[in-house]
Amino acid sequence: MSGQLDALKNNPFFNGDIDTTEATRKEKSRDASIFEVLPAGVISPRDVNDIQAVVRWANDQTLAGNPVTLAARVGGTCMSGGSLTQGYILDLKKYVNYIGEVDVEARTITTQTGAMHLAVETTVKEKGLLFAPYTSSRDICGIGGMLGNNASGEQSIKYGPTSANVNKLKVVLSDGNEYEFGPLSRTEVEIKKQQPNYEGEIYRRMTALLEDNAFTIATNHPRTVKNAAGYQLWDLWDIHKQTLNLGRLFIGAQGTLGIITEAELKLVKPGSYRRMIVTPIGELSHLAEVVKTMLRYDPISCETFDHFTYELAEQLYPEDAARAHVARGKHMVILSVFEGETQHQTDVIAGQAKEMLEKLGHETFWIDDQATIDSFLLIRRKSFKMLLEHPTPHTRAEAFLEDTIVPLENYGAFLGELEGILKEYKMIYTYAGHIGAGSIRLVPLADMEAEGAAERIMELETKVNELVITYGGSISVDHNDGIVRTPYLEKQFGAEMVKLFEEVKAIFDPNTIFNAGKKVGGTYQYAVDHVIRDNVEG
Numbered sequence: 001m002s003g004q005l006d007a008l009k010n011n012p013f014f015n016g017d018i019d020t021t022e023a024t025r026k027e028k029s030r031d032a033s034i035f036e037v038l039p040a041g042v043i044s045p046r047d048v049n050d051i052q053a054v055v056r057w058a059n060d061q062t063l064a065g066n067p068v069t070l071a072a073r074v075g076g077t078c079m080s081g082g083s084l085t086q087g088y089i090l091d092l093k094k095y096v097n098y099i100g101e102v103d104v105e106a107r108t109i110t111t112q113t114g115a116m117h118l119a120v121e122t123t124v125k126e127k128g129l130l131f132a133p134y135t136s137s138r139d140i141c142g143i144g145g146m147l148g149n150n151a152s153g154e155q156s157i158k159y160g161p162t163s164a165n166v167n168k169l170k171v172v173l174s175d176g177n178e179y180e181f182g183p184l185s186r187t188e189v190e191i192k193k194q195q196p197n198y199e200g201e202i203y204r205r206m207t208a209l210l211e212d213n214a215f216t217i218a219t220n221h222p223r224t225v226k227n228a229a230g231y232q233l234w235d236l237w238d239i240h241k242q243t244l245n246l247g248r249l250f251i252g253a254q255g256t257l258g259i260i261t262e263a264e265l266k267l268v269k270p271g272s273y274r275r276m277i278v279t280p281i282g283e284l285s286h287l288a289e290v291v292k293t294m295l296r297y298d299p300i301s302c303e304t305f306d307h308f309t310y311e312l313a314e315q316l317y318p319e320d321a322a323r324a325h326v327a328r329g330k331h332m333v334i335l336s337v338f339e340g341e342t343q344h345q346t347d348v349i350a351g352q353a354k355e356m357l358e359k360l361g362h363e364t365f366w367i368d369d370q371a372t373i374d375s376f377l378l379i380r381r382k383s384f385k386m387l388l389e390h391p392t393p394h395t396r397a398e399a400f401l402e403d404t405i406v407p408l409e410n411y412g413a414f415l416g417e418l419e420g421i422l423k424e425y426k427m428i429y430t431y432a433g434h435i436g437a438g439s440i441r442l443v444p445l446a447d448m449e450a451e452g453a454a455e456r457i458m459e460l461e462t463k464v465n466e467l468v469i470t471y472g473g474s475i476s477v478d479h480n481d482g483i484v485r486t487p488y489l490e491k492q493f494g495a496e497m498v499k500l501f502e503e504v505k506a507i508f509d510p511n512t513i514f515n516a517g518k519k520v521g522g523t524y525q526y527a528v529d530h531v532i533r534d535n536v537e538g
């Protein structure tokens, strides 16, 4: 391997760091997923020129018969194993993290993708603005990872996922050049197609693929409001604006088609006043009616957590649990936050939602003070983290089954069956999530040192994915396919769509230098072989 790196080390145009020490490789062998994969090394480029040099080196090596694959990484909080690789980690967080000025009038900011979300949030907050798709991992994740996974958060029911909050991107493609992607009119697309170069070839091949397979693509979209599984072929043409945006393809592609170097992000001005209402759910069959009713009143967030989460909060965040006491003893609670320009206007809408829910027979609580609102949201956001800190011996919290989405009308029945499966496997778990968008995060505790644990986990993953598909859902809403769900893409979409995903991969990355095994080519056996085998939290 070190011989392979010599060409990069000796390249006078490459000024980044290369680290192949055991300690660094071990540190980057895990993320927030259930997998462990030891990389060959970690490369930290200093700037875009370095990224280009690394990509060219990876191509040269691969064509010379020494395959290299590169997995971009920023925060390393991916729950599907997106940045784990036996090749080289491209660590963007260390240097490629410049954050530009906020354009207050246009409500945009341009940032390099190695910037951490928290740094961007702090910068835009000073101007009274917000990058709306912030995640529950907002303090520890990066912009590159949010783009790579198409992450979404508690305000995404109003403002959409990351993809809806990006104007344009710069991407280093497999030829080592950097290109800009954003919406193009039909005329501009035709001009691109005439170019006698790689960019022209991409536009020619992608427009042909979309046109020739329009029916297959249109008929294979999961019936959910959001989906991160597969390549996002559905969202490239905007039929209303008559524009094509190939940039959309890189968002949620987990770095398998190119390295996103820079993004112009859209910002929003948050309302100044808030009100929360909380609706406990006793019977799962009531869930769909409560959430659908709530959504008619346009809350900025509609979240949930279950009774296991609340019980953990009683142990770990007792003051917050005391404030959120109306959740005690309830199967789950729905937290809806309304936002407006005046407190009166906000209260009128929240009041109407509460009144309607009560008319339908669903007890609903009015949450007056900010401290209690914050406590409810803290318990929701800490659901996974609390499980990590759960004192049950001989287990660890495992992020699998954690990213399902089904159409809202099917949620009650789906959750009932899901809980049945988990009971059968004697699993302790919590769930919480962006229920307004139809997604929940179910995280079980598992003894990873038990014999056959890896096989059991992947067996359960298979059962739950099959259940999700039966209910018309998607196996991934936010956390993406990674190592854990790529093997199920054929079950989700069918063989024809998987063939299209392979064609897309071949157009952008013919030599598989970008994140091999994610989205295309990942196998069930690879997943089983790389499941973590200890109960030590990484």
Ligand SMILES: Cc1cc2nc3c(=O)[nH]c(=O)nc-3n(C[C@H](O)[C@H](O)[C@H](O)COP(=O)(O)OP(=O)(O)OC[C@H]3O[C@@H](n4cnc5c(N)ncnc54)[C@H](O)[C@@H]3O)c2cc1C
Pocket: 031, 032, 071, 072, 073, 074, 075, 076, 077, 078, 079, 081, 082, 083, 092, 113, 114, 134, 135, 136, 137, 140, 141, 142, 143, 144, 145, 146, 147, 148, 149, 150, 151, 152, 153, 154, 253, 254, 255, 256, 258, 259, 260, 261, 384, 385, 478, 479, 515
């Ligand atoms: C406690 C906790 C809570 C979470 N809550 C949420 C939530 O509410 N919503 C949600 O959506 N997710 C959530 N996540 C998952 C995760 O935090 C998000 O997906 C986050 O956006 C990942 O960012 P990162 O910088 O850590 O990504 P990384 O793990 O570094 O990378 C994620 C993926 O993006 C790719 N990538 C990174 N940079 C680039 C780039 N420049 N170009 C191309 N590809 C790139 C990587 O190769 C990888 O496939 C949570 C995770 C944890 C641990």
